[in-house]
Amino acid sequence: MEIFYHKKKIVESTNSWAISEVNNIDENEIHVFSADFQIYGRGQGNHTWSSEDGQNILMSFLVKNLNVKIQNQFLLSRIIALAAYNYISEELLNDKVEIKWPNDILVNNKKIAGILIENLVMGDVIKATVSGIGININQGKFASDLNLATSMIINDNKQRNIEIEIKKMAENYKECLELYFKNGDDYIYKAYNDKLWGLNATKKFMLDGNIVECTILGTEKDGQISLLMPDKNKKSFFHHEIATCY
Amino acid sequence: MEIFYHKKKIVESTNSWAISEVNNIDENEIHVFSADFQIYGRGQGNHTWSSEDGQNILMSFLVKNLNVKIQNQFLLSRIIALAAYNYISEELLNDKVEIKWPNDILVNNKKIAGILIENLVMGDVIKATVSGIGININQGKFASDLNLATSMIINDNKQRNIEIEIKKMAENYKECLELYFKNGDDYIYKAYNDKLWGLNATKKFMLDGNIVECTILGTEKDGQISLLMPDKNKKSFFHHEIATCY
Numbered sequence: 104m105e106i107f108y109h110k111k112k113i114v115e116s117t118n119s120w121a122i123s124e125v126n127n128i129d130e131n132e133i134h135v136f137s138a139d140f141q142i143y144g145r146g147q148g149n150h151t152w153s154s155e156d157g158q159n160i161l162m163s164f165l166v167k168n169l170n171v172k173i174q175n176q177f178l179l180s181r182i183i184a185l186a187a188y189n190y191i192s193e194e195l196l197n198d199k200v201e202i203k204w205p206n207d208i209l210v211n212n213k214k215i216a217g218i219l220i221e222n223l224v225m226g227d228v229i230k231a232t233v234s235g236i237g238i239n240i241n242q243g244k245f246a247s248d249l250n251l252a253t254s255m256i257i258n259d260n261k262q263r264n265i266e267i268e269i270k271k272m273a274e275n276y277k278e279c280l281e282l283y284f285k286n287g288d289d290y291i292y293k294a295y296n297d298k299l300w301g302l303n304a305t306k307k308f309m310l311d312g313n314i315v316e317c318t319i320l321g322t323e324k325d326g327q328i329s330l331l332m333p334d335k336n337k338k339s340f341f342h343h344e345i346a347t348c349y
Numbered sequence: 350m351e352i353f354y355h356k357k358k359i360v361e362s363t364n365s366w367a368i369s370e371v372n373n374i375d376e377n378e379i380h381v382f383s384a385d386f387q388i389y390g391r392g393q394g395n396h397t398w399s400s401e402d403g404q405n406i407l408m409s410f411l412v413k414n415l416n417v418k419i420q421n422q423f424l425l426s427r428i429i430a431l432a433a434y435n436y437i438s439e440e441l442l443n444d445k446v447e448i449k450w451p452n453d454i455l456v457n458n459k460k461i462a463g464i465l466i467e468n469l470v471m472g473d474v475i476k477a478t479v480s481g482i483g484i485n486i487n488q489g490k491f492a493s494d495l496n497l498a499t500s501m502i503i504n505d506n507k508q509r510n511i512e513i514e515i516k517k518m519a520e521n522y523k524e525c526l527e528l529y530f531k532n533g534d535d536y537i538y539k540a541y542n543d544k545l546w547g548l549n550a551t552k553k554f555m556l557d558g559n560i561v562e563c564t565i566l567g568t569e570k571d572g573q574i575s576l577l578m579p580d581k582n583k584k585s586f587f588h589h590e591i592a593t594c595y
Contacts, residue, residue, distance in 0.1 A: 119372045122469065126365045173419060173470065222470045223368065224419065226588065230467070342472065 104280065106133045106273050114138040117163035118221055118235040125223060125231045130168045133280070135273050137162040139265075159254070160238040162269055164276055167231045173224050177326030178288050180206045180220055181295040183234040186276040187216050188298050191238070193271075195258050201300035204319075204328050205342045208238075209300055213253035215239050234276070240268055296321045301347075309346040350526065352379045352519050360384040363409035364467055364481040371469060371477045376414045379526070381519050383408040385511075405500070406484040408515055410522055413477045419470050423572030424534050426452045426466055427541040429480040432522040433462050434544050437484070439517075441504050447546035450565075450574045451588045454484075455546055459499035461485050480522070486514055534570075542567045547593075555592040 107128075114120045114136075121136045128134050139157040164183070171178055184202045191208055192200045201209045208216035216238040223231040239245075239254030240263050255263060283291050296302070301319040308315050308330070317330035320337065327339035353374075360366045360382075367382045374380050385403040410429070417424055430448045437454055438446045447455045454462035462484040469477040485491075485500030486509050501509060529537050542548070547565040554561050554576070563576035566583065573585035 115372065123369050123372055126361065126369055176470075220471070221476070224422075224468045224470050225466070 104131050104133050104277055106135060106277060108135045108269075108273070109137070111136075111138050113140050113142065116141050116235070117161050118219060118233050121163040121165040121233045121235070122221060122223070124165060125167070128165060128167055132166070133273065133277055134165040135162055135269065136165065137269050155242045157265065158239075158241040160236065160240055160265060160268055160272060162272065163233050163235040164273070165231065165233050166280070169229065169232060169280075171229045171232070173222070173227050173229055174325070175288065176220070176222060176229060177205075177322075177324075178283070178291060179222070179229070179232050179234060180218065180326065181291050182279045182283055183218050183220070183236060183276065184208065185291065185294055185298070186272065186279040187218070187236055187238065189279070190272045190275040191215060191255075193275075194255055198258050200298075202295060202298045203300040203347065204322060205326060210253050210258055212300075213251050215253050215255070236272070238268075238272065240265060292322075292324060307348040309348055310340075310344075314348060350377050350379050350523055352381060352523060354381045354515075354519070355383070357382075357384050359386050359388065362387050362481070363407050364465060364479050367409040367411040367479045367481070368467060368469070370411060371413070374411060374413055378412070379519065379523055380411040381408055381515065382411065383515050401488045403511065404485075404487040406482065406486055406511060406514055406518060408518065409479050409481040410519070411477065411479050412526070415475065415478060415526075417475045417478070419468070419473050419475055420571070421534065422466070422468060422475060423451075423568075423570075424529070424537060425468070425475070425478050425480060426464065426572065427537050428525045428529055429464050429466070429482060429522065430454065431537065431540055431544070432518065432525040433464070433482055433484065435525070436518045436521040437461060437501075439521075440501055440509075444504050446544075448541060448544045449546040449593065450568060451572060456499050456504055458546075459497050461499050461501070482518070484514075484518065486511060538568075538570060553594040555594055556586075556590075560594065 117136045117138050138161050141161055184206050187208050188200055188202055191210065195210060198210050203209050206218035207214050216236060219235040221233045222229045239252060241256050242254045243256055245252040299321065302321065305316050305318045308317050315333055317332055320329040320331055322328055323339050327341050329337060329339045332338050363382045363384050384407050387407055430452050433454045434446055434448055441456060444456050449455050452464035453460050462482060465481040467479045468475045485498060487502050488500045489502055491498040545567065548567065551562050551564045554563050561579055563578055566575040566577055568574055569585050573587050575583060575585045578584050
């Protein structure tokens with residue numbers, strides 16, 4: 104797969120930009136849309152991605168006709184999460200990198216990256232997928248409500264060239280896509296689960312307004328998290344049904 | 350809801366054009382994208398929509414944030430099908446107009462309109478929906494493999510102004526959306542089922558390579574067609590699982 108790079112200084116969101124280009128790309132191409140700054144970072148629900156101008160990675164991947172069904176859309180979250188995990192792990196060799204369900208990347212228990220997927224669907228087939236990711240690179244301080252955030256520079260004191268880091272991340276994304284084509288979704292499913300934050304550990308969750316302690320057993324094929332509840336029964340939840348506390 | 354009209358002579362497909370404009374519209378707006386001719390009419394699967402230059406309606410509606418979940422996406426097929434049904438019924442008062450599952454419109458058992466929906470999905474929510482429709486208006490003859498096709502002019506000998514017809518269709522679409530907002534999806538579900546081609550009649554279907562005669566009982570909420578099978582058991586099918594013969 105060939106990678107094509109597109110860059111702007113300011114965009115509304117890199118995901119929106121990518122979506123507007125969906126008619127201009129071919130199959131088997133990875134298109135990367137990046138910006139120094141986005142006015143309106145779309146997070147899942149009310150969460151927006153706060154980023155200092157030019158200090159961090161803000162990028163979206165656009166790929167067409169992966170032949171994934173909408174029922175299997177969590178596969179696309181797994182692929183980008185794995186790519187980010189691999190990229191960050193290679194940079195921060197001495198730190199603990201984990202994937203926090205459904206699609207954050209943590210370094211030493213602090214959030215370094217967030218992911219947002221948007222799909223173009225016809226019937227039950229995903230015709231195009233946009234995988235947006237923000238990764239904190241050179242930003243040394245975060246607003247107080249983000250005190251659980253971290254960045255590369257906070258962890259290793261190294262200033263990085265954002266353009267170069269975008270290319271490294273894109274190569275990792277390409278590699279993960281190719282691993283999926285070669286080995287199928289079972290392979291991706293297992294690789295994601297192996298890197299899961301809190302796997303086999305007891306963590307606090309917010310469920311129906313209460314905090315409950317559950318053991319994380321892994322994720323299901325459909326993207327649900329599988330938990331051992333306080334009553335020792337196994338139960339699975341979709342993203343909007345439960346929140347993790349950390 | 351206000352309707353905004355956009356027109357070009359030639360497009361790749363009106364759906365593609367609509368999708369590329371998704372960042373440029375606001376909520377509570379209906380945007381209409383029409384063309385005289387499309388190079389690449391996307392039908393469901395391998396079916397393409399064949400249309401003589403400037404003779405027929407080729408249009409796509411773009412609407413944002415209808416707050417419909419992907420599980421309930423067939424609602425959007427129902428709304429555009431109902432709108433087309435209403436528009437065509439008002440024009441052809443003496444003819445039998447029906448909705449053929451999943452989303453064709455028939456006049457006297459011949460196809461006059463085809464629909465293609467594409468959705469932009471984030472998580473399980475449809476953020477934007479594109480409803481494309483082709484309606485045969487002034488075209489008097491169809492290629493031999495389309496001998497089950499018809500048009501307005503074939504039925505009533507009346508030449509129509511395409512611009513005016515596009516506006517009538519758009520008003521009907523707006524009306525159906527507003528009926529949904531006012532009365533909910535149960536209302537739309539029943540209205541669609543009432544107009545269903547072959548309701549309570551026995552029709553031939555192609556199922557796993559065999560032709561089977563089944564009685565059409567209606568459609569399910571999720572868009573499946575519900576059939577009384579030759580063995581008198583009730584069974585439901587998605588669009589890709591069964592084909593209607595007519």
